[in-house]
Amino acid sequence: VQAVVVEKGAVRVVSDWPCPEPGPGEALVRMRLAGICATDLEIVRGYSPLQGVLGHEFVGEVASAPDPAWVGQRVVATINIGCGECAVCLGQGPEHCPRRKALGITRDGVFAEFVALPLDNLLLVPEGLPDEAAVFAEPLAAALRIREQLAVPPSTLVAVVGPGRLGLLVAQVLAVAGTSVVVLGRRPASLALPQALGLDTALVPAAPTAGFDFVVETTGNAAGLQEALRLVGPLGTVVLKSTYAGAAEVDLTPLVVNEITVVGSRCGPFAPALRLLAAGQVQVEPLIAAVYPLGEAVEALEHAARPDVRKVLLRP
Ligand SMILES: [Zn+2]
Ligand SMILES: [Zn+2]
Numbered sequence: 001v002q003a004v005v006v007e008k009g010a011v012r013v014v015s016d017w018p019c020p021e022p023g024p025g026e027a028l029v030r031m032r033l034a035g036i037c038a039t040d041l042e043i044v045r046g047y048s049p050l051q052g053v054l055g056h057e058f059v060g061e062v063a064s065a066p067d068p069a070w071v072g073q074r075v076v077a078t079i080n081i082g083c084g085e086c087a088v089c090l091g092q093g094p095e096h097c098p099r100r101k102a103l104g105i106t107r108d109g110v111f112a113e114f115v116a117l118p119l120d121n122l123l124l125v126p127e128g129l130p131d132e133a134a135v136f137a138e139p140l141a142a143a144l145r146i147r148e149q150l151a152v153p154p155s156t157l158v159a160v161v162g163p164g165r166l167g168l169l170v171a172q173v174l175a176v177a178g179t180s181v182v183v184l185g186r187r188p189a190s191l192a193l194p195q196a197l198g199l200d201t202a203l204v205p206a207a208p209t210a211g212f213d214f215v216v217e218t219t220g221n222a223a224g225l226q227e228a229l230r231l232v233g234p235l236g237t238v239v240l241k242s243t244y245a246g247a248a249e250v251d252l253t254p255l256v257v258n259e260i261t262v263v264g265s266r267c268g269p270f271a272p273a274l275r276l277l278a279a280g281q282v283q284v285e286p287l288i289a290a291v292y293p294l295g296e297a298v299e300a301l302e303h304a305a306r307p308d309v310r311k312v313l314l315r316p
Contacts (some may be wrong), residue, residue, distance in 0.1 A: 055111030145268025
């Protein structure tokens with residue numbers, strides 16, 4: 001089958017990748033539409049030692065499954081595959097299983113005509129929700145994770161640093177609760193889309209402090225973390241959503257002096273993400289910059305890495 005493969009840090013499209021063989025309890029899913037996110041770009045740069053198929057954001061159709069009720073259904077899938085046996089898996093779930101595999105990160109992903117996935121990871125896409133919206137379920141779930149981790153009272157001042165593909169989902173998810181959310185960017189051009197989505201925007205303030213109660217860092221670079229620590233006020237909270245290759249060097253003293261809470265935030269709940277999409281409470285389709293055929297994935301990855309480009313999709 002056609003697949004986008006990372007090998008020894010290089011990415012290419014191959015047409016003779018073996019069709020994945022579903023294990024016990026797994027379905028074979030035909031990919032319909034997949035999304036490129038910052039993590040994919042970082043994997044190509046060496047963030048994870050993946051040797052295999054890239055990609056974890058997608059919507060597909062079940063081609064075969066141990067339970068025939070799934071066959072033909074349109075699905076999205078959570079990306080962490082736990083061992084299913086350890087205390088973590090049996091307690092809170094697979095996200096922090098020490099033996100977990102993550103789709104497209106440490107196990108073959110979805111930038112391929114077919115992907116094998118445990119039935120436990122699949123969620124039905126609500127009828128009437130277009131593929132172009134459903135494909136955002138994974139990043140929207142990741143944005144919602146913040147609201148699982150933290151109570152963000154409606155009266156607080158929230159800044160989202162980075163008007164990119166994830167930042168615009170985070171900002172919308174936090175604004176749904178009536179909270180005052182400002183999307184901060186470095187250039188006016190990068191703020192045009194958030195403004196069109198009805199979000200408050202501002203250029204990153206130059207003042208040494210800004211006094212936000214919550215600052216969410218979504219830029220995907222080490223400078224963004226430094227910026228977030230400058231923007232947060234005393235007793236405030238910084239949420240880190242970015243993963244990147246390489247290490248960040250930051251001055252930790254302001255963290256101590258100002259008693260800042262730093263929260264790492266990764267994968268989130270899919271069911272509420274699908275509900276928000278089905279209810280039209282979060283706008284995602286304006287984020288789509290381009291749709292490429294799977295065979296042109298290398299060009300699509302280059303496109304996704306350009307400034308002010310949000311979501312680039314792949315279609316088989
Ligand atoms: Zn992603
Ligand atoms: Zn486990």
